Amino acid sequence: MITLRAAAFAVVIALLLGFIGSLALRPPGAGPAVLASSGGGTTGPAVNWRLPTAFGTNLPALGDNPLYVADALARSSSGRIVLDVYEPAEIVPAFEITDAVRQRKVEAGYTWLGYDQGRISAAPLLGAVPFGMEPWEFTAWWYEGGGRALGEALYREQGVHPLLCGIIGPETAGWFRRQVATVEDLKGLKIRFAGLGGKVLQRAGASVTMLPGGEIFQALEKGAIDATEYALPVVDDKLGFDRVAPYNYYPGWHQPATAFHLVVNLALWEALPPADQALLETACTAGVTRNLARSEGLQGGVIADFTARGARMETLSDEVLLRLREITQEVLAEEAAASPDFARILASQEAFRADYAKWKSRAYLPRDF
Amino acid sequence: MITLRAAAFAVVIALLLGFIGSLALRPPGAGPAVLASSGGGTTGPAVNWRLPTAFGTNLPALGDNPLYVADALARSSSGRIVLDVYEPAEIVPAFEITDAVRQRKVEAGYTWLGYDQGRISAAPLLGAVPFGMEPWEFTAWWYEGGGRALGEALYREQGVHPLLCGIIGPETAGWFRRQVATVEDLKGLKIRFAGLGGKVLQRAGASVTMLPGGEIFQALEKGAIDATEYALPVVDDKLGFDRVAPYNYYPGWHQPATAFHLVVNLALWEALPPADQALLETACTAGVTRNLARSEGLQGGVIADFTARGARMETLSDEVLLRLREITQEVLAEEAAASPDFARILASQEAFRADYAKWKSRAYLPRDF
Structure with a gap:
């Protein structure tokens, strides 16, 4: 009985997810609805990029952040800059987004760089590290501790420009x-x-x-x-x-932290007007705040629900x-011994963490206070 | 001798701060340097607002964040949206920024809402609460837990629209x-x-x-x-x-967290084209990411320096x-008993924290791990 009920539950959920996913998907080129603007409209060439994502946009925090970023861009540009978000595997397999961007099969994508592990051994250091940095610590390393320059250099060889565009807290073990x-x-x-x-x-x-x-x-x-x-x-x-x-x-x-990036074909990125580069960067940086807020804000009630249903x-x-x-x-x-890129980025993260520990260990009240 | 050296040190620092501060201050209307843009320029009426701030822009994390936000806006709009940042007390006393915005003496300001405590008893709940939320928890409450609506309603009565625009970690005790x-x-x-x-x-x-x-x-x-x-x-x-x-x-x-807001005269805010509202919101939300990154990233080395110089x-x-x-x-x-606004916002924060504790207490490794 448990098995049948569980299977039925899974089927219903799968149907629901598919339905919600199909609603979230906008037809290519149509763009999100934008309020008419009397004076804030932007001029210049339209940017209309396909944006495959690695996670269903129906999945809170994990998958819905590119919708926030695309909406912020569309509204800020009065609809001139449109990122058409595609569900996983719809136009690009979920694990191959960066490679599709490199080959310019798509202009950009939203993904977890850890999926590039097979081709780029250092990539997971930019996505998630066991016993690694917490979300705010990772953003501090990225923006203030040299992380961004290392990440951009690693992907420059691939013809890809990565923008930090989202981050979430710990996945459960x-x-x-x-x-x-x-x-x-x-x-x-x-x-x-x-x-x-x-x-x-x-x-x-x-x-x-x-x-x-x-x-x-x-x-x-x-x-x-x-x-x-x-x-x-x-x-x-x-x-x-x-x-x-x-x-x-x-x-x-x-x-402890899982970071997401908007990856853009490097040649396309370099051809963008500086104002459009700034718009993309700003919207992605805002996406980091909003993504972490969702990640931190939505879990407590769910944990209570699990407990009420008998999970341990x-x-x-x-x-x-x-x-x-x-x-x-x-x-x-071992990974560092096998790859100079891995060694360089790991060393940067470890130096930053040693420094940060002086603050983290003193500044905050105990987590159970 | 200690006293003389200390006094001399203070004078030198004060001179340096004043000099750096004067460099950071741009002449009204001139705006920051913006790269010429071939196609990303925005049209519509120029927005050129004075932006008095409560903290010297020479103070890292505490005071320099409005420079980041103003720069992001200027670059994203090809120079059409300019916030002219003024140092504390230059055109508005540091503790009276919100009131000056209310009276439309200035269009906007960047401040800590706790300074409004005398006029608006609930205001400090939006700025910093003893034994209160941590920075990421506050942003979760603001964006996902109803905080923003409560904050906007509190200031709507004042004719002021607050945008969360920065946040830092614990100030030392x-x-x-x-x-x-x-x-x-x-x-x-x-x-x-x-x-x-x-x-x-x-x-x-x-x-x-x-x-x-x-x-x-x-x-x-x-x-x-x-x-x-x-x-x-x-x-x-x-x-x-x-x-x-x-x-x-x-x-x-x-x-445990100190939040900063960009406060805009409400009538001016409502008259803005939606695209410009979106630009300001996005730049401020990006400011939250960048401000917290600086706050977390810059302290470790300074603590080591203090220790080296003999501080305890x-x-x-x-x-x-x-x-x-x-x-x-x-x-x-007591504050809640005296003010319905205070009671309403405090109740929202406490309910959110009770929920968040289920996540915070489980998800993270101990701070000393």
Whole structure:
């Protein structure tokens, strides 16, 4: 009975997501509705770019931020600058957006740079690092600590210009069908996990696989996998994980911050008038604030709902966390040894973090105060 | 000798600040330099507003953010939208900016709403609350938790439209000439302190006074006051407090977040074309990202410098913090009992915080991990 109900739930959710997604998708070239403007209109060549995204725009915080950015641009330019947001895989596969921008199959895209890990080993450092920086710390490194210059240089070789355009707080450490009390419990576990965190779990003895968001529920429900990480509680809720894997683990050690970028074909970027470059930069920087606000603001109620429905909110033990951190340091050191780019960016982040720790450790009240 | 050297240091710093400040000030109407744009220029009526600010633009994070916002607007509009930033007291006293905007003596201003406490008792809730929300939590409340609507309604009665335009992390709990080991040590202490935190210290037995930033060093050095809070380490460093009051206390219980707003005369705001409203909103929202990045990014090195010069970085004991929190709750309850506006906004913040705590307490690694 549980299984049937869970399957029915998944089907309903999938239909709903599809429906909402189709509403969110605007026909190419039509652009969002813009209020008529008496005097604020902008002149100059129209910018009408296709913007494939890596996450469904129906997913709060994870996927809806490009809609905010596109709307801010359209309104600020009286409709002259239009980014047509496309759902994942509609015109470009979710994991191949940067490459499509590089090849100018599309003008721009909104993605998580960690998906470039196969081609660009240092890319995940710009997306999410296990036991890495918190969201505000990452933005401080990006804008004030040299991160932006390093990120732009890394992607300049690819013919791509990355703009920091969104950031969210920790993804939960995952949904498990059984409890995880010790590091031993990770051995042999079949788990869906992304990025550098996946490499860490693999080394801890888990069997790590990568599945798109839409396939996870069924895999968990059938027992093809024992556990999954995916995103924030408000997103995991929409995917129904608590129905089939009731143990939800915290803290989000593998992605304390997850950054998103608007990637633009470099030649196109350099040909833009300076005012349009400034508009794109400003809208993306505003997107960072709005994205983090949603990420921080929407989770509390969802966690209460999970608890009310019988899911178990659990915290990984210090023993497990300390061992995972040790493994993380080994993985990062190996990646750095294999790639000068990785080594350069990691060194910059570690120097910044050592400096930031002097502030973080003193300035704030304890988190439970 | 110490006294003479300290005084000489203060004079040099004051001269430097004045010089840098004068450089930062642009002649009204001239506007910042803007790159020529081939196609991105905007049309429509020029917007050329005077923008008095409450903090010197030479003060990092605390005072320089309006320069970023004005520059983003000028670049995005190819120079059509110009905010002429004026230093504190140059055309409007630092504490009276909102009132000058209300009376349309100036079109807009950049300020800390806590300075309106005398006329609008609920205003400090939009600026900084002791033991209140952290910066990212405040932005979540503002954009996602109903804060913006409450703030706009509060100021609509004043004929003023507030845009959230910047935010910084904790101000340090202050600089003291002597150690503060217990709550008793606060009794009779002469201290410069602002906002609701000042009311809390007053009730704890301190003698609280308010001085502008430029007068604090001399008052400390002469012994007219025993202690002061002012701002972030990187700002306090420029004012030289460590030379005359070597005990620097943490955490920043009285201002875990300090928000800044761009306030616009309401009639002027409503007459703006929608595209210009969108440009101002987007630039301010970007300002929030950039301001927090500077606030988080610039403090670590300064704290190391203080330590190297012999200042003492101290942490208030749990006993002192718990007592100050009790008093804070009494002060907030009294203010709420006296003002329906205060009660309404405080209730919204407290409901949001109760919800947010479910996330904050689980999602993040410990601050010392």
